[in-house]
């Protein structure tokens with residue numbers, strides 16, 4: 001098996017003699033066949049092949065295979081956004097009347113998806129404190145629980161997940177652990193190696209890395225035994241009448257989960273990325289292993305600068321020895337966590353606003369994990385739909401400033417922060 005750096009450049013694509021070196025963009029909606037029977041067999045999932053890009057496209061499949069290789073998974077699919085990835089990952093195994101256990105320290109958009117939109121669809125959720133002991137986590141499970149969900153490194157609270165603990169609890173209750181691995185990326189953390197069954201991504205972040213194309217991905221480890229828990233996952237083990245009785249686990253083995261998500265959910269819901277966007281994502285993947293260490297190196301230097309600064313009330317970076325999550329970070333993300341850190345400006349909300357408005361190089365953006373340094377105030381933007389109580393549960397205090405350290409010269413970043421802090 002090739003190593004991660006090599007997979008960033010070669011995973012999922014081996015051109016034959018005379019074929020394009022860079023991955024081709026199949027900018028097409030459909031594919032031509034010479035007989036209806038041939039196409040019919042593909043429609044029945046009896047033979048593989050491309051019929052319509054909403055279901056599958058060769059460019060998208062190359063990039064998905066590359067991400068699967070990076071995560072050590074057996075199959076993957078791209079989605080049009082990270083939101084679509086998390087929704088499909090959960091909805092593929094949970095429907096009306098079911099229940100999900102989720103970490104409370106997750107991205108605001110995902111919190112809303114679970115707490116509002118999926119509840120409206122009849123899917124119940126119980127949020128748990130990711131730092132809670134195992135018996136407390138176990139108490140959240142119900143007979144109709146279908147999945148456990150968490151972020152490996154939460155956005156923006158930067159909680160490092162004890163993945164092994166979550167995997168143990170999920171498996172003890174016969175359900176898969178789904179981990180959103182957006183922030184560390186597989187360069188810094190590989191959740192499948194610690195027991196996660198399914199990994200999701202907002203590829204809009206470091207994977208793309210250039211603030212270029214919104215996207216998402218779902219990777220299946222192939223390790224969860226759906227048939228051993230067939231009572232819970234009949235949707236995967238029992239016949240699907242819309243495909244003449246196909247049984248995903250029997251007919252597709254380890255690819256069951258991704259195949260179902262592709263042929264059912266993409267067919268019916270359709271959040272597929274354009275092949276052009278998959279191509280952009282692939283350019284980002286090619287340098288991911290070079291960019292991530294620089295993000296971490298710069299962020300650590302910025303964190304050390306902020307930690308000693310008189311205008312900084314507190315700082316949260318799991319790479320600092322003072323962080324509550326330092327030892328978990330060393331275990332699960334030994335090469336570094338990410339370029340994202342958060343801190344409070346002394347003087348609270350108003351001082352934080354003055355600080356942000358004084359920045360010159362660092363820009364205010366609703367984005368994170370970009371090659372360029374950017375900053376955001378979650379309580380008034382991404383998390384504004386949450387009550388103060390929910391903000392605290394999500395680990396986001398009202399004075400929290402989220403700083404996403406880019407790969408510019410680190411002294412230039414520090415100089416800009418220093419002059420802005422003086423004006424705060």
Ligand SMILES: *Cc1c(COP(=O)(O)O)cnc(C)c1O
Nearest residue numbers: 081082083107155182202204215
């Ligand atoms: C941004 C983000 C999402 C949502 O992804 P989009 O691509 O913006 O839809 C989901 N999870 C995490 C951890 C994120 O940071």
